[in-house]
Amino acid sequence: MSVRFTVNGRKVSANGEARQSLADFLRESMNLTGTHLGCEHGVCGACTINVDGQPTRSCLTLAVACEGSEVHTIEGLQNDRVMIALMDSFHTHHGLQCGYCTPGMLVSARDLILRGKAGNDADIRRGLAGNLCRCTGYTNIVTSIAAAAAALAAQEAA
Ligand code: FES
Ligand code: FES
Secondary structure (H helix, E strand, C coil): CCEEEEECCEEEEECCCCCCEHHHHHHHHCCCCCCCCCCCCCCCCCCEEEECCEEEECCCCEHHHHCCCEEECHHHHCCCHHHHHHHHHHHHCCCCCCCCCHHHHHHHHHHHHHCCCCCCHHHHHHHCCCCCCCCCCCHHHHHHHHHHHHHHHHHHHC
């Protein structure tokens, strides 16, 4: 099967098997290895990317189902102002250890901030319920996201 969509603003076509996941297409055909695979059945959130602006499990999404979609991986969000604030904050507040969960965490956190759902720790923890981390105990991740949200709010108020 052949489908066309955009990845990080670039037009691509996928010609793989109908059963190929979007995650495998991105990693194997596009070398976009910032999309991580953990459980490969929709539980851990490591593979979370944006499809048409929505955080999406790329392990559960078939590449052939993306006809006409706009896909953004962690690599395509490097210049996004919310993502920049999040990456700075994860660095400052030690929001990662091994980093395996981090791309998915950042994509989910960006969505929380954009939707105004990162106003307090309880909201952030609820919003991250679909992203598992085996290293951090979550405290520093939540602190990082709260600090990024506060920094962005202060920028907007200035
Ligand atoms: S690898 Fe997709 S949810 Fe775990
Ligand atoms: S930092 Fe290691 S799994 Fe989250």
